[in-house]
Amino acid sequence: MSSTPEKLLFELSTPGARAVDLPDSDVPDAPLDVTYAAVMDLPLPEIGQLDLVRHYTHLSHRNFSVDDNFYPLGSCTMKYNPKVNEWAAALPGFSNLHPLQDTRDAQGALALLYHLRLFLQEISGLDEVCIQPCAGAHGEWTALKVIRAYFKDHGQPGRRIILAPDTAHGTNPASCAMCGAGVITIKSRPDGLTDLDDLRAHLNDEVAAIMVTNPNTVGRFDRHIADMAKLVHDAGAFLYLDGANMNAILGIARPGDFGADIMHFNTHKTFSTPHGCGGPGAGPIAVRESLAPYLPVPQVVRTANCQQPDANYSWDFDRPKSIGKVRSFWGQFGVLVRAYAYIRALGPQGLRNVSETAVLAANYIAQRIKHVYPLPFGPKEDEPMAANPCAHEFITVPRAVIDRGVTIMDIAKSLIDRGIHPPTVHFPIHDCLMVEPTETESKATLDAFADALLAIAEQSEKDPAPLKEAPAHQPVRRLDEVGAARKPVLRWEPAVA
Amino acid sequence: MDYVQITPAQREQMLKAVGAASMEDLLRQVPDELRLHRPLDIPSPLDELSLRSHLGDLSSKNRSTDCQVCFLGAGAYDHFIPAVVDDLAMKGEFLTAYTPYQAEASQGSLQAFFEYQTMICQLTGMEVSNASLYEGATALAEAAMMALNVTGKREIVVSRGVHPHYRQVLRTYLSDLPAIYSEVPLKNGLTDSQYLETELEEDTAAVIVQSPNFLGHIERVDTIGKFAHANGSLCIQSFNPISLGILKRPGQLEVDIATAEGQPLGIPLQFGGPYLGIFTCKSQFVRKMPGRLVGQTVDTEGRRAFCLTLQTREQHIRREKATSNVCTNQGLLALRASVYLAAMGPKGLRQAAQLCYNKAQYMAARLQAAGLSLKYPAAPFFNELCVQLKRPVDEIIRQAHAQHILPGYPIGKDYPELSDCLLVAVTEKRTRAEIDRLVEVLK
Numbered sequence: 034m035s036s037t038p039e040k041l042l043f044e045l046s047t048p049g050a051r052a053v054d055l056p057d058s059d060v061p062d063a064p065l066d067v068t069y070a071a072v073m074d075l076p077l078p079e080i081g082q083l084d085l086v087r088h089y090t091h092l093s094h095r096n097f098s099v100d101d102n103f104y105p106l107g108s109c110t111m112k113y114n115p116k117v118n119e120w121a122a123a124l125p126g127f128s129n130l131h132p133l134q135d136t137r138d139a140q141g142a143l144a145l146l147y148h149l150r151l152f153l154q155e156i157s158g159l160d161e162v163c164i165q166p167c168a169g170a171h172g173e174w175t176a177l178k179v180i181r182a183y184f185k186d187h188g189q190p191g192r193r194i195i196l197a198p199d200t201a202h203g204t205n206p207a208s209c210a211m212c213g214a215g216v217i218t219i220k221s222r223p224d225g226l227t228d229l230d231d232l233r234a235h236l237n238d239e240v241a242a243i244m245v246t247n248p249n250t251v252g253r254f255d256r257h258i259a260d261m262a263k264l265v266h267d268a269g270a271f272l273y274l275d276g277a278n279m280n281a282i283l284g285i286a287r288p289g290d291f292g293a294d295i296m297h298f299n300t301h302k303t304f305s306t307p308h309g310c311g312g313p314g315a316g317p318i319a320v321r322e323s324l325a326p327y328l329p330v331p332q333v334v335r336t337a338n339c340q341q342p343d344a345n346y347s348w349d350f351d352r353p354k355s356i357g358k359v360r361s362f363w364g365q366f367g368v369l370v371r372a373y374a375y376i377r378a379l380g381p382q383g384l385r386n387v388s389e390t391a392v393l394a395a396n397y398i399a400q401r402i403k404h405v406y407p408l409p410f411g412p413k414e415d416e417p418m419a420a421n422p423c424a425h426e427f428i429t430v431p432r433a434v435i436d437r438g439v440t441i442m443d444i445a446k447s448l449i450d451r452g453i454h455p456p457t458v459h460f461p462i463h464d465c466l467m468v469e470p471t472e473t474e475s476k477a478t479l480d481a482f483a484d485a486l487l488a489i490a491e492q493s494e495k496d497p498a499p500l501k502e503a504p505a506h507q508p509v510r511r512l513d514e515v516g517a518a519r520k521p522v523l524r525w526e527p528a529v530a
Numbered sequence: 531m532d533y534v535q536i537t538p539a540q541r542e543q544m545l546k547a548v549g550a551a552s553m554e555d556l557l558r559q560v561p562d563e564l565r566l567h568r569p570l571d572i573p574s575p576l577d578e579l580s581l582r583s584h585l586g587d588l589s590s591k592n593r594s595t596d597c598q599v600c601f602l603g604a605g606a607y608d609h610f611i612p613a614v615v616d617d618l619a620m621k622g623e624f625l626t627a628y629t630p631y632q633a634e635a636s637q638g639s640l641q642a643f644f645e646y647q648t649m650i651c652q653l654t655g656m657e658v659s660n661a662s663l664y665e666g667a668t669a670l671a672e673a674a675m676m677a678l679n680v681t682g683k684r685e686i687v688v689s690r691g692v693h694p695h696y697r698q699v700l701r702t703y704l705s706d707l708p709a710i711y712s713e714v715p716l717k718n719g720l721t722d723s724q725y726l727e728t729e730l731e732e733d734t735a736a737v738i739v740q741s742p743n744f745l746g747h748i749e750r751v752d753t754i755g756k757f758a759h760a761n762g763s764l765c766i767q768s769f770n771p772i773s774l775g776i777l778k779r780p781g782q783l784e785v786d787i788a789t790a791e792g793q794p795l796g797i798p799l800q801f802g803g804p805y806l807g808i809f810t811c812k813s814q815f816v817r818k819m820p821g822r823l824v825g826q827t828v829d830t831e832g833r834r835a836f837c838l839t840l841q842t843r844e845q846h847i848r849r850e851k852a853t854s855n856v857c858t859n860q861g862l863l864a865l866r867a868s869v870y871l872a873a874m875g876p877k878g879l880r881q882a883a884q885l886c887y888n889k890a891q892y893m894a895a896r897l898q899a900a901g902l903s904l905k906y907p908a909a910p911f912f913n914e915l916c917v918q919l920k921r922p923v924d925e926i927i928r929q930a931h932a933q934h935i936l937p938g939y940p941i942g943k944d945y946p947e948l949s950d951c952l953l954v955a956v957t958e959k960r961t962r963a964e965i966d967r968l969v970e971v972l973k
Contacts, residue, residue, distance in 0.1 A: 034635075038833065042645050042872050052873040053612040055881050059962040060892035062884070066910060069748050071778055074876035076652045082614060085872055089642070093623035096638030100622035113533050114626050117578055122800070123616075125596045126589030132606050132802030133939055134593075135931070141591030142801050152572050167664035167803070170845070170857045181706050207845035207855035211675070213706045216850045254559040284570045285557060291564040305533075309862030310639035311629035311822065312662075313804030329702075356705075358698035361605060361667035361791070362802025374585060380575030383532035389553050390534050393544055396556055400548045417549025422556045449635050454628065460846075475535040476544065507634045509829040514633070517827035517839040521816065523658055524648040525826075 035094035036508050043525050045088060046078035052085045095508045096310075097454050103478050105398070107426045107457035107467025108202070108250055110280045110302035115378065118305065118371035127370055132362040136347045142366065143346030146333045149317075149373045156279075156384070157296060157319035158289025163328040164317045165364040169277065172297030172316025173208035173244070175329060178356045179320065180241050180271055180295065181212060182327040186354060189238070192270070196235055196243040198227050200250045200461040202275060214241065225251040225410040229261060236268035246275040247291075248282065248424035250461040251410050252395065262292020271295055271324070279303040280471065281392060281425035284385030288319075295320045300365075304372035315365035315372065326354040331363070390472035391425035394479055398470055399427050401483035405490045406431045406466070426469035428462065431490065435464060439493045439500050444486075446503040446511065451485045531578060595799060597934060599964050603914050603955025604744070604939040605666065605693050606802065607794045609772065610882070610959050612873050615796040619866040629858065630824075633837040639861065640836035643824040646868040653774050653871065653879075654788050655781020656810035661822040662864040663807030663856060666791025667696040670738065670768050671703040672809060672820045672854055673787040677736035677764045678709055679853065680818050685710040685734045689721040689754075691743030692768060694944040700738070719747045719906030719916070726757040736764040736787075742773055745941070746890075746914030746953065747906065755784025771795050771808065771867075773912045775883025780810070787811040796870030797863055806863040817843060820854030885958035886913035889965060893956055896969045905951050914955040916941060916948060919972060923952055930971045937968060 104111035153162040166172035184192040195209045206216040220231045248254040274296035301314040331348035396418040406429040412421035445455030457467040600608040630636030643661040650659035663669040737758040741749035755765035764786040780788035792806030825839030845852040905916035930937035942949030
């Protein structure tokens with residue numbers, strides 16, 4: 034990480050400098066009516082190509098990334114992003130294909146999407162996948178619209194309530210609100226699983242669905258999921274699965290088999306598509322047959338067409354019960370190419386090994402630290418992790434360390450100084466670290482992380498002061514985030530002379 | 531290849547460390563009756579060489595704009611992408627970074643987004659830009675949702691000149707909410723502003739107009755904005771970012787919220803996504819905005835630094851009371867647009883826009899000289915126009931295809947009254963010779 038401050042592009046701007054050139058006009062210059070014409074040039078920065086390259090190179094040195102750092106970030110699945118997937122997405126036949134070209138020109142792209150659809154159907158154990166949603170939250174929203182359309186079509190428009198456990202991701206209730214649905218929170222039991230009695234008490238003929246994450250956000254596979262599904266189905270509602278934690282169960286269990294009716298995937302978590310500083314993601318959804326007629330248009334399909342024998346794959350717009358379109362064009366194609374390449378590289382054995390190794394890595398870290406960083410939902414203190422294992426992630430509440438006056442944020446910032454991205458903090462419960470190592474890290478990296486956490490705990494015993502000061506070796510120290518929100522400065526402005 | 535680095539020997543060692551006799555000991559929280567008792571039915575794994583061969587085959591089954599001359603636009607455009615954009619935006623440090631929640635470990639991407647927000651404001655003349663949304667249609671839908679929230683009114687009035695996909699997406703977003711979607715007709719290729727003068731309701735939250743509109747024509751956005759404001763409604767414009775190299779900016783046109791598909795700014799066509807949702811508005815609405823915002827602040831030593839800010843609007847804090855459910859932005863695409871805008875600069879963007887405009891004018895003149903007519907000759911256009919054909923549209927597209935030309939979009943699919951028309955787009959990449967060839971085919 035570089036600690037040399039980097040000027041803003043605007044401070045590097047030199048009038049007259051240029052980074053690229055364009056051809057001269059080979060047709061006559063045409064005048065534009067003054068009613069519509071801009072009167073002056075845009076106030077954009079002017080910068081030469083080398084300085085532009087150096088600017089972004091410097092910025093890249095002021096960033097953590099999976100290519101550079103370990104990210105044990107719970108529920109985010111920051112696994113390695115294979116380089117061959119980038120190569121694939123950049124192939125000219127994929128990257129330069131216009132979305133409105135005739136499907137005859139796009140058979141390779143459509144075949145890829147169609148087969149990805151089949152793979153996700155098989156992995157989910159559900160009947161039909163829609164590859165269109167832009168991200169996980171967009172998938173949630175799309176799925177809730179599908180459920181809503183189902184109930185309207187079945188004469189039950191009054192079902193507008195969505196139940197969500199108190200450990201749900203924040204996008205779950207926010208997606209409900211965007212669909213005009215009310216949200217009721219269901220309690221968790223002391224062991225971190227959903228309280229079925231509380232669920233039963235809230236089920237009635239106004240409930241459309243319950244949204245659950247399984248394994249849940251405290252790293253527990255809810256063994257009562259089938260009972261939960263039965264309760265929900267008996268009440269005439271659907272079980273929605275937030276697929277954020279699919280990395281724990283690939284090839285081991287399928288949502289469709291354990292009672293889910295509808296779910297979303299996060300390709301940027303489970304299927305290794307890069308996070309890109311916060312996007313693009315993709316959030317395909319999978320549904321049971323009864324919900325399929327309501328999926329967004331169009332659907333990618335394979336047809337036997339004797340008039341166009343070469344055109345096997347096409348878009349099906351003829352879905353009269355569809356909720357309509359949820360985005361322009363067809364989906365996050367470039368992201369889906371990477372997800373497809375990943376699934377093809379791994380195959381069935383590979384995907385199962387992903388989940389087994391992810392679970393092993395999480396348990397291994399937990400085992401190494403739990404005497405100092407106890408697991409509220411783990412084995413007893415003197416028992417090994419195998420006595421009550423976690424899934425692919427776990428939460429720890431390091432009460433002893435906190436009692437020495439060290440906050441969770443101090444631990445997080447101290448990890449940054451050790452070159453490790455902090456785990457998720459304060460979610461789903463206060464004062465917790467949520468650790469998800471993923472399957473792609475080496476044993477040496479897992480050990481280094483455990484060592485770092487133990488060293489921080491040790492430091493807290495000796496002298497917590499340096500932890501309170503962390504990070505000390507990064508481009509910046511801790512920030513005044515309150516000041517940033519109180520008087521927002523959201524863009525650079527030239528100094529007034 | 532499963533990209534797992536833990537060796538079989540280490541696996542055994544780790545199992546032993548956690549007190550497990552086998553992997554099964556760790557998986558037993560998944561009850562047996564809920565398990566999949568067979569391998570997934572998906573194809574066997576491919577080594578990298580075989581994978582590349584397979585993907586190369588799939589890619590070569592597409593006839594992309596690489597091997598055809600592209601006059602197809604309709605919301606996604608074949609613009610020039612400087613090599614620096616690909617190179618810089620694909621750096622692993624950006625590609626594989628997470629959302630910048632931990633500011634001290636993310637100053638690079640945070641500064642890049644702050645610069646993005648600034649350049650989008652410079653481009654649009656608007657006061658605030660967020661750090662981006664998914665793509666053009668959902669950005670416009672978020673604008674409509676924000677207008678409902680800001681005004682407390684219920685109706686969204688949408689010009690029929692707005693991209694048909696965007697209008698469909700708006701309908702999907704607004705259904706199930708206490709909201710009403712209605713459309714303003716077009717008159718001679720432009721939004722019927724007379725209708726706006728007389729038909730707006732008290733309950734109208736916003737008027738949505740696209741300029742240049744789907745037919746390619748430049749709208750009188752300022753007039754439309756005046757009618758909207760006179761009615762106590764907001765004016766939302768969906769714009770084409772390249773066009774702002776020569777056209778008046780939304781910030782000068784009585785616009786309250788301006789959104790765009792950012793794909794023309796250095797983002798490859800890639801069959802429709804991922805693209806970039808540009809979202810800007812007046813600063814008075816900042817606390818109602820959807821999506822990520824990066825702000826400038828200082829660290830404990832007084833150094834300039836950047837962080838995500840106003841997060842109390844967002845889902846991870848506010849849950850069902852958030853301004854939107856949006857979690858991610860389109861970080862990497864915002865980065866591409868930033869590098870593009872900085873590389874082009876004011877001169878480059880003006881030149882690109884002027885080239886588009888010049889070539890569209892040239893094409894219009896050549897079409898008319900060849901005996902074809904523009905559908906709405908009186909309406910000004912930027913880089914796209916509706917040409918009326920003398921033969922069936924399908925037949926002409928087929929003939930052009932045989933000559934490796936994508937001649938345009940058969941707009942009759944969305945506007946039945948234009949079933950004899952083709953929507954033709956030009957960019958700075960098209961040459962005079964290519965335009966001449968197109969005119970020959972369309973004759």
